[in-house]
Amino acid sequence: MHRAGDCIPEGEEGNVNSEVGESVQRLPQKDLVLSGFHVPAGTYLDLNPYLWLLNDMYFNDPLVLHPERWLRDTAGTLAVDPYILNPFSIGTRMCAGRRFAEQDLYVGLCRLLLKYRLEATDNSPPRQEWSVLLKPKTPLPIRFIARE
Numbered sequence: 460m461h462r463a464g465d466c467i468p469e470g471e472e473g474n475v476n477s478e479v480g481e482s483v484q485r486l487p488q489k490d491l492v493l494s495g496f497h498v499p500a501g502t503y504l505d506l507n508p509y510l511w512l513l514n515d516m517y518f519n520d521p522l523v524l525h526p527e528r529w530l531r532d533t534a535g536t537l538a539v540d541p542y543i544l545n546p547f548s549i550g551t552r553m554c555a556g557r558r559f560a561e562q563d564l565y566v567g568l569c570r571l572l573l574k575y576r577l578e579a580t581d582n583s584p585p586r587q588e589w590s591v592l593l594k595p596k597t598p599l600p601i602r603f604i605a606r607e
Contacts, residue, residue, distance in 0.1 A: 484503065484504065484505050484506075485504040485506075486501065486503055486504070487502065487504065488500055508544075511543065517539065517540065518539060547560070573606070574606060575603040575604060575605060576604045576605075577601050577602070577603060578601070578604055579600055579601060580601065581600035583600070585597065585599055585600065
């Protein structure tokens with residue numbers, strides 16, 4: 460169970476059928492410069508994290524389930540950029556319920572794994588449906604087998 464927590468960010472990353480928000484929108488009220496580009500006030504900005512979470516420039520084998528990528532090395536450094544995955548945002552706009560949500564994910568996952576053994580029923584990747592959140596287009600190919 461001590462490794463269950465490593466699977467949470469891996470699922471949020473998007474390589475398993477996650478429910479990553481489709482995008483973050485901003486409408487700047489003042490002119491600004493982003494990475495050297497002038498952005499006039501009132502220009503609609505859309506950041507789609509799903510595109511970079513599946514980019515091999517940021518992740519080795521982004522489509523492969525690899526929870527170890529979220530572990531820190533002996534120096535305490537993450538192999539991935541710690542700011543690349545922020546489903547709860549960061550800074551002053553961070554979700555006030557983040558710690559409660561993460562705790563619920565960890566406890567729920569541990570309770571599920573204590574009660575059931577999960578088995579894949581199909582090796583093909585699940586198809587996703589784009590809406591406000593990414594969600595499975597078909598039922599996930601997982602069988603839950605009760606533990607004794």
